[in-house]
Amino acid sequence: MKSPRIRTIAAVLGAALVSTATACGGSGDSGGSVTLTYRLWDDQQKAGYAKVMAAFEKANPGVRVKLEQLPYDQYWTKMTADAVAGTAPDVFWMQTSQFPEFVTKGILADLGALKLDTSKYNANVVQSYTYKGKLYGVPKDFGIVGLLYNEDLFKKAGVTMPDKLTWAPDGSGTLLETARKLTADDNGKHPDQPGFDAGKVKQYGFASWNHYQTQWMNWVSSNGGKLVDKPFGKYAFNDAASVQALQFGVDLVNKYHVAPPAAQTNPPSDKINEMFKQGRVAMFPANNALLPFVAPGAGFKIGVASMPAGPAGRVVNINGLSEAVYARSPHKEAAMKLARFLGGSEAQKIMADGGYVFPALNGLSQGYLDYWKQKGLDVSPFLEESRGATFNLPVTTGFTAFENKLNQTFNDMYLGKLTPQQAADKAVHDGDALVK
Amino acid sequence: MVKRIALYLTLAAGALVSVFPYLLVVLTALKTPRQLNRTEPWEPGLPPTLENLDKVLHSGFAGYLGNTLLMTAALTAGQLVFTTFAAYAFARLRFRGRDVLFWLYVATMMVPSAVTMIPLFLIMRELHLVNTWWGLLAPYLLGTPYGIFLMRQFFRALPAGLEDAARIDGAGPLTILLRIVLPLSRPALGTLAIITVITSWNNFMWPLIITSGDDTKVVTVGIAGLKGSIGVDPNQMTAAALIALVPMVAVFIAFQRYIVRSVVLTGLK
16 A cells, blocks of 8 residues: 555654664764763852863863752752653762752762761761762862851941841840941831831841751751751751741841841742842851852842851851762772762862852862852851861751641741741651651 | 724724734843843834844754754655555555554544653563654654545545546556646645645644753743743843744744645644
8 A cells, every 4th residue: 555655754754763863872982982961050160160071071080070060949850850760861960958868778889988087077077978978979069158248238237247147036136236237127117117118128237037058057056956866867946946046037036126037038939038139138148159249230239257156156058069979880890980080179170269159078168269269258157167067968868858748837937827836836747757 | 994903903902912922032042141131021122133043053053953854854754655655555454453553543643642752662662762763753654634634625626527537548646646646735744745834833742751961952942941940131032032033923924825725625733
């Protein structure tokens, strides 16, 4: 029935499909050279890593590295799919909240063979990626929470930033005092003055909002509260000290009126960030990694200060990324070589000097300070903080599933619909149910 | 008269709602980060800046644009060729189970694509097509149910007498299709081409899942990549969106007649 012409077309098409399919499948190990895939999510750091990989390729002839940058929102979905399908990249970025899921499923390679001297790296980052006494990620960088402030607003209000900001659950301390002076309603009245209209605030002194990394976890830790009982353990932030600290964060908004109402700032809103850049919030706790997104848009001089100290001293969050090696990588030997290189001073110096990150390897932070100094920002308080008391984000399984619930519960707390005790009890209960 | 005014007011409100997001994209893309924080969203930043566009184009976007163009061209060509053959067979050739097969095929339109995404990914993995051009194109290259439905409806509306006359003159099915049916179907083919161009250009989910390297990255995935874990640069994102948007707006303005016709022809959007 078929005409000869159709048959020829079908044959040609079929042949074309087969030949290209085999051509695609055959690439990789031919000719003694190896191509590694390296995956990251940050569009800005990609430029820095292009330089790092060029240096690696130069030092390791025969190994090539292909950079893959994925959107952050889909990075983890895709990484999970790839891990299941066996198509994960050879080396990739890992973050603390995802680490427990990946390491307990055997997706990450044990890096013991690299024999890294872990004492040379930031201790928080090393600890975050240690599981059962073994290291599963080469420490890459660290980000730390500091206090960004609007120097112009301080000057206009005639306020100087105190040498040391302090807070206490009863409302004493220099933080609240300073924040009050910088909060003003449409008539220029401050929150502690009669006639202050909390509904018509022109400018807020402080940003207190539902953000665990830069906000309440810092209050909890600096009040002597605990987030988890131990790494890979259960949640503990419903003890008395933690609840007091949570109450303070909420009070800044609802009782003292020095921070914008939760209805505006609750996640997933990014409003607080905008408000700081627009000059409507004077003090804004933020991770140093946010600087590239804040600095260019701010029409005022940004100052950096240390986070306020609580009754238990100043304890701030440090969160670092690591370079993970895929346990089932077909080029494991080369992948380990790359991981070792990324942990070395040559690679980490490139990233520090480019102003991308504080390197996890000790002794290289000056490059990062210099980069920002040249942009008119003294970021040394971040570094100084990292040498003091710090805490890690809770590292335990199920956090990724918990995160959403936690944020919803605490949204209600900041809105005043749940008391801090109720919210903490509910959150701890929900979180523990997801720990495996 | 009052009715008329009410009608126009409603239409104007509708137009504002649909056009405003595009206006925001244009305005934000042409502002510096500082202007963005100093002006209301609907105000233009003066003087406008091309810095965002320049930065985006130099960060690999030109390459993604090329990839999108290539993907769109390949999918459109594939759609036109294979859909025409399939639709003609369903419309005119007589074979056993034709209608059952056709309706089964069209019924797949009812299954949300999210459901078939994972099986499709697994199939591609077994074929070793993950992260390749073939993997990116394969699911859509051989025609889509929508296209086949559109073309079949059109073919069936053509007078059968023309084909009978050709058959009497000794023409086979292929000759009839190429010499008689296709020249008469130009409007439908045009519609199909435009619809395919637009859907391929805007496709996000499948390219995101199946490919990850820069050499196969398309603009939609590139735009999503500008959103980091910790901060967002709205100026750059809207600049990228603007770059992706311009060709589609041009296509729409030039060919809107055909786009409207596709809805009229099939009752589908």
